[in-house]
Amino acid sequence: GHSLCAPDHQHINGRNFTLKEWEQIETTLKRQVSTNNCRHAKSYGIKGISENPYSEQELNQMLDDSNKEVTYTTRKKDADGNYIKKTLPRYQATQVQRNLETEIRKLKDYKNQIDILGDKTESNIIQKKIAQKTKYYKSVSEQIGISPKMERTRIVK
DSSP states (O other): OOSSOOGGGTTTTTOOOOHHHHHHHHHHOSSOTTSTTOOOOOOOOOTTTSOOSSOHHHHHHHHHHHHOEEEEEEEEEOTTSOEEEEEEEHHHHHHHHHHHHHHHHHHHHHHHHHHHHTOHHHHHHHHHHHHHHHHHHHHHHHHHTOOOOGGGGOOOO
């Protein structure tokens, strides 16, 4: 089990099932365990002997952590020119973080290509965009209470 669990796997997070129960559950999952960015893993035990490492309280805490609503400021403005705030469950907010990391990596890749071509003006424009997006990424991370993972914004040259 883990905190910040996707909604489609919350009902299985950290729970025990018999093999028969699991086979039935597994057929209902659109996204199979350990695929498509799923961090769950199956482990086997003996019913009545093996203990679940998670208490009911811990399981409920993980669920609360995933679904706790957080608010952050978007990059969109309303009619009055104020930045629009958005409220999402914490798990969905981490997906906003992942998208920003991808956008930063794409900008860095593009800047590398521009640097190879020697276009200093465009390179400076892109560097400013990278700095702005990185600042925004750190701001969103702070607002949702989840540390930025700067290593996810790095690229290999």
